[in-house]
Every structure is written in C-alpha cells, then in structure tokens.
Amino acid sequence: MAPTMLAVVISFLLQVWLTRKARYPSLYEAQLPGPEQSPIYKSAPGAR
Numbered sequence: 001m002a003p004t005m006l007a008v009v010i011s012f013l014l015q016v017w018l019t020r021k022a023r024y025p026s027l028y029e030a031q032l033p034g035p036e037q038s039p040i041y042k043s044a045p046g047a048r
Contacts, residue, residue, distance in 0.1 A: 016025075024030035035041050 019025040032038055
C-alpha cells in the first residue's frame with residue numbers, strides 16, 4: 001500500500017508542477033460547454 005501511495009503523491013505533485021503556468025491546469029476547466037462549440041463539429045460533413 002505504501003508504494004501505491006507514494007506513486008500517487010509523486011504523480012500529483014508532478015502534474016501540479018508541470019501545469020503551474022498552463023492556461024488551463026486541468027482538463028475539466030478546458031472543456032467546452034457542448035459539442036456545438038467545438039470547431040471539429042462545425043466543419044464536419046452533415047453538421048447542423
């Protein structure tokens with residue numbers, strides 16, 4: 001159990017350190033409200 005806890009703590013700290021200057025430090029903050037706002041859906045064939 002201790003090795004798992006150590007791995008989780010290290011990965012968390014590494015993620016925080018690597019994204020400290022990112023515009024969106026987490027994926028959740030960078031998500032669009034819906035697929036309608038995504039540019040890939042606007043240019044897809046058959047898009048509304």
